[in-house]
Amino acid sequence: MTMNLEQLFDENKEQSLYGRYITLDSIESLLNKLNTNNQLEIIGKSVLDKPIYKYQIGAGKIKILLWSQMHGNESTTTKGLFDFINVLHNGSELAKELLEAFTFCCIPMLNPDGAKLYTRANANKVDLNRDSQDLSQPESRVLRATFENFKPDFCFNLHDQRTIFGVADSGKPATVSFLAPAYNEAREINDSRLKAINLIAGINEVLQRYIPGQIGRFDDSFNINCIGDTFQYLGVPTVLFEAGHFPNDYDREETRKYIFMALISSFKIINENDIVISKFDNYLSIPQNKVVFYDFIYKNIKINYDGIEIITNFASQYKEELIENQVYFNAYIAKIGELDDYFGHLEYDGNNALYSDNHKNVPELDQKADFYLKNITKFVNGLMIS
Template identity: 80%
Template sequence: MDLEQLFGQYKEQSIEGRYITLDKIYPILEKLNTNNQLEIIGKSVLDIPIYKFQIGTGKIKILLWSQMHGNESTTTKALFDFLNLLSGDSELAKTLLKAFTFYAIPMLNPDGAKLYTRANANEVDLNRDSQDLTQPESRVLREAFECFKPDFCFNLHDQRTIFGVASTGKPATLSFLAPAYNDEREVNETRLKAINLIAGINDVLQNYIPGQVGRFDDGFNINCIGDTFQFLGVPTVLFEAGHFQNDYWREETRKYVFMALVSSFEILSENDIVDSRFDNYLSIPQNKVVFYDFLYKNIKINYDGIEIITNFAAQYKEELIDGQICFNAYVVHISELENYYGHFEYDAKGAIYQDENENSPKLNQKANFYLNDKKFVNGVLVQSL
């Protein structure tokens, strides 16, 4: 199967970028709702509807949810690409709809999506509320889980640009986790199903993003929803959509999430899971915090009247300004940066640092500066003077 071609055919063209709100996805839900598959299953803190879209008649029941964290929208885009596929008339769609029943919650946290925040309107991280269930959104998801009784859960997230695949120097474009179900992080039959599925997904993705698939840390926290559902006996797969080179809007990453979803259900529909692929799962390198957005090496600065050579790093903050996501770069680290990488790296070779006010960078200032005759604005080299 040509997954690249499939993505191009079913990509939902009406949504792109990072700022995905309910206003943007509701017209798509209406378009897809050809047979009363759409339903309001609850309300957010700010009384905004939370929707489910259910499709398929198969015996294997799949629960998927996205934007539990409001500023994590990549998987939402890919989920709609996948729903477009299911709503088409291809043989693949017919096969999947016959094998599965899909219960999708495209936006669990519409308030956080509007505010572009991780938390909900009460400033609660829903992914730490799976036991206390203090928030309406958390209760909506738990009720969906208990009523639908899924055979597999797909917990769809984004991760920051700081994550790399171990120490390879490659970004973790997609990462996966079969969450632990106890403190000892043991592997029972439930968790093994998720482990085997991830190993199969990784086999496919290595053909497209070799060396750019990571494995998320499996420290157990019963307050996290994936750990809870795994504890309750339902195989759960955590998706973490990360950075692809020069893809801050995550349109490339979106494609690989779509590929991973399609591959997941192909594997499950064909029952293409061997007894144990635990070793294959463990061979997926772990995520490691090894990246900055910008890394500047061998900078000459004046420190207390003495010229020294140092390095510094800058990182984007994603800031919602007038309804638009702006990537604003700030200095976050000054000193040796051994074993770190930059998505953009610049070797100044001893060039002198200068900005409007200082002759050395300061933490938390905007990354606007000069290195000799090179001008950098918002972290980016814009011109030579």
């Protein structure tokens, strides 16, 4: 692929979208601005009666259904999706090629209530990604109706994953992970799943040039209640995208670039029909996602337990907390003791310095990560500040 994906991203990045808190208010005016030829339609309402939008563009034979923010607090792929839509509007040869080959049906925010509340679930506290059989929620029914009416050739299920995931035991974060969901309990490979597998193998080849060793493969345990498994079961090649952590990028502004690159690459691969030769082995060679990270690890810390001093380690993890329409990353102590199998996105060696804090002078689970080492080095919200 000869195009410069970095440059393409820089030229088409949607500047009005930034950070983690992306709500319906963030995208509504943008959608109206992009509605140059009646591409925009309200296809349903959320539990709290908010509009769910579909943005459909292109006149090509190959039909792609993409949906983002099924989980309200997973917004990185929404940013990447708008960056991609900007490409379709830029008048370039690439735009022309894509619009002639494909019809894109995008649901940029399936769960507007969860987006506003910054929760995974919808306003009824239901995880929409476990509701593909019951269809108990209006948002689930909207997605299913769109799937049935549009009759896609490929489905792109766009998500975020937490900072706890690494690429196997490599010590590298899983910046982007993919999955071709199973369609049955036996996790067999049929033609439709193989198309998804081959597509992921192709995307992986491209992304390895930019983030070598930072691409993971999600666990493929079968759960028919998950939307990807259901659509794969119904015979449509489905790809799960998981936007993860890039070092020091808690706003996921760097990660959105790799989501954008993955989208552009996937459509080039499909259009060039580069998914006909089995790349199953290439797919399996992508290491599995593994829970191996904490946001912070503090090693070799001296703790005084009632006069008995021990040297140990502890970890803290950010909780994303919505306070007055802003997402704050607040660090809490998450594990104390043995951490040999874990990595920290930031690691500190205390060199046997004594721990103290403004409570009991011992770290406790779920306590804010505000403490001192040797009474002089101060940590606030997990970070060393002096």
